[in-house]
Amino acid sequence: MRGDMVLRVIVKLLIPFILLFALYVQFHGDFGPGGGFQAGTIFAAALALYTMIFGLENMRRIVPDRLVEAMIAAGVLLFLGVGIAGLLLGGNFLDYFVLDRDPVAGQHRGIFWVELGVAITVFGVMLKLFCLFAARNLGQE
Amino acid sequence: MMVTVIVLARTRKLFSVVVLFGLYSFLMATVMVALDAVDVAMTEAAVGAGISTLLMLGALHLCRRKEALPSHEPWLPLTVTVVTGMVLIYGTWDLPAFSDPAAAIHQHVAPRYLQDGPRETGIPNMVTAVLASYRGFDTLGETTVVFTAGIGVIALFRRRRPAAPDAARDAAREEA
Numbered sequence: 001m002r003g004d005m006v007l008r009v010i011v012k013l014l015i016p017f018i019l020l021f022a023l024y025v026q027f028h029g030d031f032g033p034g035g036g037f038q039a040g041t042i043f044a045a046a047l048a049l050y051t052m053i054f055g056l057e058n059m060r061r062i063v064p065d066r067l068v069e070a071m072i073a074a075g076v077l078l079f080l081g082v083g084i085a086g087l088l089l090g091g092n093f094l095d096y097f098v099l100d101r102d103p104v105a106g107q108h109r110g111i112f113w114v115e116l117g118v119a120i121t122v123f124g125v126m127l128k129l130f131c132l133f134a135a136r137n138l139g140q141e
Numbered sequence: 142m143m144v145t146v147i148v149l150a151r152t153r154k155l156f157s158v159v160v161l162f163g164l165y166s167f168l169m170a171t172v173m174v175a176l177d178a179v180d181v182a183m184t185e186a187a188v189g190a191g192i193s194t195l196l197m198l199g200a201l202h203l204c205r206r207k208e209a210l211p212s213h214e215p216w217l218p219l220t221v222t223v224v225t226g227m228v229l230i231y232g233t234w235d236l237p238a239f240s241d242p243a244a245a246i247h248q249h250v251a252p253r254y255l256q257d258g259p260r261e262t263g264i265p266n267m268v269t270a271v272l273a274s275y276r277g278f279d280t281l282g283e284t285t286v287v288f289t290a291g292i293g294v295i296a297l298f299r300r301r302r303p304a305a306p307d308a309a310r311d312a313a314r315e316e317a
Contacts, residue, residue, distance in 0.1 A: 025183070030264045033179035035272065041187040048195055069295070076288045079281050094277040104261070111264065111273040118284050125291030126192050132298040133199030 011053045018046035026119055030108075036115035040122030048130045056134050068128050075121025082113045142168045153208045155201055163194035180268045250275075 026039035051059040083094040091098035096110025145168065149161045166189030173182035237244035254271055264270045272280055 029269050030266055032266065033183050033268070035180065035269055038180075038183045038187050041184075041192055045187065045191050045195070048192070072288055072291050076281075076284050079284055083277070083281065094281065096274060096277075107261065107264070107274055110277075111269065114273045114277060114280065115269070118280065121284050121288050121291075125287050128291060129196055129294055130192075130199065132294065133196060133203075136298065137199060137202045 007053055011049060015046050015050055018042060018049070022046065026115065029115060030111065036118030037122050039115075040119040040124075041126055043119070043123045044126035044130065047127055051130065051134060056131065056138065059131075063127070065131070068124050068131070071120050071124035072128060073121075073124075075117045075119070075124065078117035078120065079114055082110055082117070086110070142172075153210075155204075155206055155208055156198075158208075159194060159197040159201060162197065163190045166190035166193075180266075 022039045022042035025034035025042060026036065029035035029039070047059060047063065050062075082096075082099075086095040086098055087093050089098040094110075094114075096107045097103040098106060099109045100106035142165065145161055145165045149158060149165065152158060152161070166185055169189065170182040170186040173179070173185055241247075254267065254275060259265060259267075259270075264274075
């Protein structure tokens with residue numbers, strides 16, 4: 001499949017749009033449908049598509065295994081961090097009102113970081129699962 | 142959707158099962174859109190039809206292409222399924238009618254979210270507001286579940302495998 005010119009060109013054209021759509025879903029989640037979970041999945045799907053056409057080695061060069069594994073944990077930690085930030089600023093755990101002087105802006109800030117945490121973890125897990133299957137199919141690991 | 146399900150149940154080719162599951166997920170996503178649950182529809186399309194089809198195909202590559210024939214008659218499982226289905230249908234008789242505003246679920250916290258949500262959080266998408274803010278703790282739990290599932294699979298794949306099952310698997314693949 002790697003020699004197929006049509007696939008390579010089409011995928012190269014498509015991937016930027018998929019990534020852009022993932023970012024749109026992530027940051028427009030406040031206004032339209034979407035959010036961290038969906039965005040993380042779409043982002044991982046874009047990289048999975050890249051892997052299918054250009055191979056696992058090239059994908060690993062873009063996103064190293066260690067980074068993906070770190071992201072799995074980093075997302076949860078970011079979420080927890082937002083919760084603890086609320087505690088430190090004098091509110092309850094996961095209380096966003098205290099994150100800014102203006103409570104509504106605080107909510108915005110809290111939700112933004114929380115959604116980012118969800119997206120990072122979901123992206124990491126989805127991509128890692130795909131990589132594990134792909135590596136095993138190739139007989140690596 | 143009915144056709145998809147019937148073909149799904151009848152076919153023994155695992156490849157078509159996987160593809161049909163993806164198709165079913167897409168149809169399910171359209172049902173969600175029809176029910177005005179666009180967030181759920183998006184998740185269903187991205188996860189159900191996209192990533193899980195991909196992962197299933199990856200798993201399929203590791204095993205046989207055909208479903209094994211059942212070793213016994215399906216009467217007992219069939220009876221259990223039919224009885225459970227009938228009990229569930231009986232249970233739906235007591236549910237309030239679809240989109241009934243007087244239903245218990247619309248009387249508890251939902252009116253407060255709808256009235257105060259946009260003012261308190263400044264976020265027009267109610268789903269995001271409830272998910273990330275009012276039910277933040279719940280979402281934290283869900284993220285932790287995804288995290289745990291992920292590291293569980295990593296742990297399973299990373300363990301050292303004895304050489305024998307590997308050779309057997311390769312032989313099985315060549316057979317198929």
